[in-house]
Amino acid sequence: MDPFFLLLYVLVFPGFLFLAAYALFLAYLDRKVGARMQHRVGPPLLQPLADFVKVLGKEVIDPRGVDRPAFDAAPLLALAAVMTAFLYVPVIGPSPVAFQGDLVLVLYLLTLPTVALFLVGWLSRIVYSTVGGVRAVTQLFIYEVPFFLALLAPAIAAGTWSISGITALQAGHPWFALLQPIGFVVALVGLQAKLERTPFDIPEAETEIVAGPWTELTGRRLALMILANEMSLVVGAGLVAALFLGGPSVPAWVPAGPVAALAGFALFLVKTIAILLVLASVKVMTGRIRIDQLNDVGWKYLANAALLQVALVLFMGFWGVGT
Amino acid sequence: MVEITVPIGPQHPALKEPVNFKVFAEGETVVRLELDVSYNHRGIEKAAEQRDFIRVVPLLERVCGICSHSHGTAFVKGIEEIMGVEVSPRAQYIRTIVAELERMHSHLLWLGVAAHEIGFNTLFMWTWRDREVVQDILEELTGNRVNYGMNEIGGVRRDIPPAQVKKTLSLLPGLDERLVKYREMVRRQETMILRFRGVGKITKAQALSYGTVGPTARASGVDYDVRKDDPYIAYREIPWNVVTSNDGDVYGRTVVRIGELAESLGIVRSCLEGLPDGPVTVDAPKKAPTGEILSRYEAPRGELCHYIRTNGTDKVDRLDIRTPTLANWTSVAVCLVGQNIADIPVIVAAIDPCLSCTSRMAVVDTEGRARPCLSCTSRMTVVRGEDGEA
Amino acid sequence: MTTVWITDLGNRFSVLREMLRNLVSKPSTICYPFEKVPVPEGFRGRVEYIDENCIGCGRCSRVCPADAIVMVEGPREMEVKGKKLMRKKKPEVAIFRCIRCGLCEEHCPQDPKAIRLTCEFSGAGEDREVVVG
Numbered sequence: 001m002d003p004f005f006l007l008l009y010v011l012v013f014p015g016f017l018f019l020a021a022y023a024l025f026l027a028y029l030d031r032k033v034g035a036r037m038q039h040r041v042g043p044p045l046l047q048p049l050a051d052f053v054k055v056l057g058k059e060v061i062d063p064r065g066v067d068r069p070a071f072d073a074a075p076l077l078a079l080a081a082v083m084t085a086f087l088y089v090p091v092i093g094p095s096p097v098a099f100q101g102d103l104v105l106v107l108y109l110l111t112l113p114t115v116a117l118f119l120v121g122w123l124s125r126i127v128y129s130t131v132g133g134v135r136a137v138t139q140l141f142i143y144e145v146p147f148f149l150a151l152l153a154p155a156i157a158a159g160t161w162s163i164s165g166i167t168a169l170q171a172g173h174p175w176f177a178l179l180q181p182i183g184f185v186v187a188l189v190g191l192q193a194k195l196e197r198t199p200f201d202i203p204e205a206e207t208e209i210v211a212g213p214w215t216e217l218t219g220r221r222l223a224l225m226i227l228a229n230e231m232s233l234v235v236g237a238g239l240v241a242a243l244f245l246g247g248p249s250v251p252a253w254v255p256a257g258p259v260a261a262l263a264g265f266a267l268f269l270v271k272t273i274a275i276l277l278v279l280a281s282v283k284v285m286t287g288r289i290r291i292d293q294l295n296d297v298g299w300k301y302l303a304n305a306a307l308l309q310v311a312l313v314l315f316m317g318f319w320g321v322g323t
Numbered sequence: 324m325v326e327i328t329v330p331i332g333p334q335h336p337a338l339k340e341p342v343n344f345k346v347f348a349e350g351e352t353v354v355r356l357e358l359d360v361s362y363n364h365r366g367i368e369k370a371a372e373q374r375d376f377i378r379v380v381p382l383l384e385r386v387c388g389i390c391s392h393s394h395g396t397a398f399v400k401g402i403e404e405i406m407g408v409e410v411s412p413r414a415q416y417i418r419t420i421v422a423e424l425e426r427m428h429s430h431l432l433w434l435g436v437a438a439h440e441i442g443f444n445t446l447f448m449w450t451w452r453d454r455e456v457v458q459d460i461l462e463e464l465t466g467n468r469v470n471y472g473m474n475e476i477g478g479v480r481r482d483i484p485p486a487q488v489k490k491t492l493s494l495l496p497g498l499d500e501r502l503v504k505y506r507e508m509v510r511r512q513e514t515m516i517l518r519f520r521g522v523g524k525i526t527k528a529q530a531l532s533y534g535t536v537g538p539t540a541r542a543s544g545v546d547y548d549v550r551k552d553d554p555y556i557a558y559r560e561i562p563w564n565v566v567t568s569n570d571g572d573v574y575g576r577t578v579v580r581i582g583e584l585a586e587s588l589g590i591v592r593s594c595l596e597g598l599p600d601g602p603v604t605v606d607a608p609k610k611a612p613t614g615e616i617l618s619r620y621e622a623p624r625g626e627l628c629h630y631i632r633t634n635g636t637d638k639v640d641r642l643d644i645r646t647p648t649l650a651n652w653t654s655v656a657v658c659l660v661g662q663n664i665a666d667i668p669v670i671v672a673a674i675d676p677c678l679s680c681t682s683r684m685a686v687v688d689t690e691g692r693a694r695p696c697l698s699c700t701s702r703m704t705v706v707r708g709e710d711g712e713a
Numbered sequence: 714m715t716t717v718w719i720t721d722l723g724n725r726f727s728v729l730r731e732m733l734r735n736l737v738s739k740p741s742t743i744c745y746p747f748e749k750v751p752v753p754e755g756f757r758g759r760v761e762y763i764d765e766n767c768i769g770c771g772r773c774s775r776v777c778p779a780d781a782i783v784m785v786e787g788p789r790e791m792e793v794k795g796k797k798l799m800r801k802k803k804p805e806v807a808i809f810r811c812i813r814c815g816l817c818e819e820h821c822p823q824d825p826k827a828i829r830l831t832c833e834f835s836g837a838g839e840d841r842e843v844v845v846g
Contacts, residue, residue, distance in 0.1 A: 037732040038448040041740045127329050131351075131664065198442050199514055207337040207440045207668045209329070285728055287443030287514035290665045291351065374778065381778040381814040445732065452741050459753075466757040466830075472814050480819065481755070508728060
């Protein structure tokens with residue numbers, strides 16, 4: 001691809017700038033829909049942007065004895081990981097940097113924000129953050145297995161390890177959400193746990209451990225970490241949309257070129273917003289569970305369901321059905 | 324495992340008022356608890372000794388914002404009994420109406436706060452929206468949403484005209500519907516069941532031996548309600564039931580409070596429909612004869628005791644307030660040991676703590692030790708899990 | 714049996730149904746200060762002092778629980794029950810000490826009252842020592 005256009009793709013649209021803008025928009029939508037469901041008014045459109053700018057300008061407070069370079073670097077690590085992961089998610093069509101195995105790379109990159117959060121919690125030298133950081137990593141161990149397995153199933157069924165490949169396959173093929181409903185549900189639940197939203201906002205449990213690992217983050221560190229969190233919502237939703245709902249792939253009868261790109265983009269927006277609405281409803285509908293109860297639920301139901309889904313896909317593939 | 328200290332308070336998002344819990348935990352399990360409830364101490368008992376009977380009633384109403392009418396009525400009825408003043412039936416009914424409306428708004432507030440403690444903010448928003456209906460009724464009847472200023476020695480200060488009676492009666496059925504919905508929600512909502520059932524269990528024997536009162540005790544099967552066992556104002560004349568449960572855990576306390584909400588609504592309705600005619604206040608003497616009295620009242624949180632001693636002047640000689648939250652702290656300290664850190668806000672919220680009522684003085688010993696240490700008056704408890712001393 | 718299971722399912726999703734219903738109805742928030750908050754008639758709001766009715770008896774000052782009312786110099790010729798008399802003092806209320814209990818209004822012997830609570834609930838100001846009267 002022409003280097004100039006590649007740079008434009010990566011930096012502006014649908015790369016980093018679009019990612020930031022869309023992250024702020026989805027954050028607004030999440031809060032507005034949640035508020036309306038609770039019979040409240042909710043924030044105006046530019047509220048997440050205003051919050052970002054405001055927090056950026058606040059004073060940065062260092063707890064006594066903290067390792068300042070590491071403490072500064074952790075939010076940047078989270079942000080960099082999420083932004084890089086977004087490059088491989090198809091937005092207007094197959095990603096120009098796609099390659100076989102980019103699914104594994106994206107899944108790996110998406111674990112880095114949680115590790116960064118744990119680092120922040122550990123470095124903060126305060127009991128609330130330590131407990132929160134430990135909870136974040138425990139939660140990571142619990143939901144990662146079902147989440148990975150659920151995302152593995154479409155890859156096995158499609159016979160390719162590239163996200164863009166799986167998406168392109170669903171252009172003329174029923175969506176994997178319909179063919180693998182169990183995997184779809186497990187992926188959504190795993191996404192909610194990865195994003196640490198209710199009922200899985202255990203690391204940040206406000207009424208138990210103040211703000212968990214987020215307690216000692218202030219100023220620009222907090223702003224960047226929040227932005228990384230909001231961006232992971234976009235990346236996660238985009239990933240699930242790509243693997244299960246066909247992402248931006250358009251039917252064959254749409255003429256290739258700008259029309260296809262525009263139609264694909266519109267489909268991408270619709271699908272990610274639909275996933276966000278589901279996640280927002282779950283967030284509003286439930287309370288927080290305890291980490292030991294998550295352990296129960298995660299290993300008893302989620303992991304078994306994901307294993308079942310993978311087994312079904314292998315079984316049906318063996319008999320030559322569905323691909 | 325390493326023992327960590329998790330300080331809950333004095334400032335903490337789980338707490339509405341400052342209190343200091345030092346929780347010692349191993350991993351996620353609590354092993355020990357140290358308690359300090361002195362942060363809201365304002366010297367009200369002393370201030371009450373310096374005000375005459377007209378000026379002391381507004382002071383006592385401000386002991387607590389949520390149980391404001393409870394403190395006012397408990398004091399006023401105690402003084403009336405010492406003076407031998409017979410209050411008119413209409414005044415008794417009006418006091419009952421405000422008392423039960425206060426119980427309703429307090430329990431709705433509690434339901435929202437309990438939901439907030441487990442992260443279920445939706446129920447928090449909904450219950451507080453319904454609480455606005457009760458607050459608006461109170462604002463119409465008494466002129467303010469908290470600190471109602473209805474009581475005076477000899478009766479109440481305001482009457483309820485028939486138009487207000489009708490308007491209030493028309494607002495009650497809507498509230499009734501919402502209560503039915505909340506009862507169903509608590510029974511069926513998965514996360515509430517997961518977080519409330521089996522958490523903070525106290526048996527009936529424990530409840531009796533630690534002196535728990537109010538919905539906390541009634542949830543463990545203790546059938547004790549001052550309104551039934553030592554009736555005052557209009558409770559003798561209105562039909563109503565005591566709500567108990569045998570669960571003993573936070574879920575039981577939720578069920579008891581929702582049941583009490585429904586009962587209170589019924590009491591308000593009966594009182595409004597059967598409001599007797601007559602004056603709302605009678606003349607009372609300026610000075611009280613010498614005497615002492617223990618005035619008991621069922622506040623939304625439990626049994627409230629005002630010990631009043633008078634000496635023939637127009638001021639009290641000594642006033643001692645024993646609030647229900649003070650009686651319930653021991654049960655919190657006891658049932659927290661062995662539970663998860665995540666359950667601390669739930670168990671604390673389940674007794675419906677009101678620190679403004681509770682605060683007692685603490686003696687701080689800052690010299691002669693390596694780190695400053697707080698040792699409290701005899702009412703405080705330092706609970707040790709293994710030693711068993713409390 | 715199926716009907717029982719379906720209604721049970723309906724109950725299980727009652728939270729979701731209410732959420733969706735709220736989504737399409739008007740929020741219950743009063744957008745103060747753009748919307749007006751309804752204030753009932755007997756609301757105990759800000760204190761108001763009416764000079765023409767006051768005879769300077771000092772009862773309001775004695776009965777105020779918050780010690781917010783002080784009697785200050787305020788001579789004025791008054792007519793009470795057909796007789797002319799000279800009032801010597803008048804009350805001065807420190808607005809931010811007032812707890813709006815209404816005892817001053819209740820104990821004022823005049824009719825119409827010389828000191829009363831209005832329905833004005835908003836009480837913000839910039840000067841802590843501001844007085845009325």
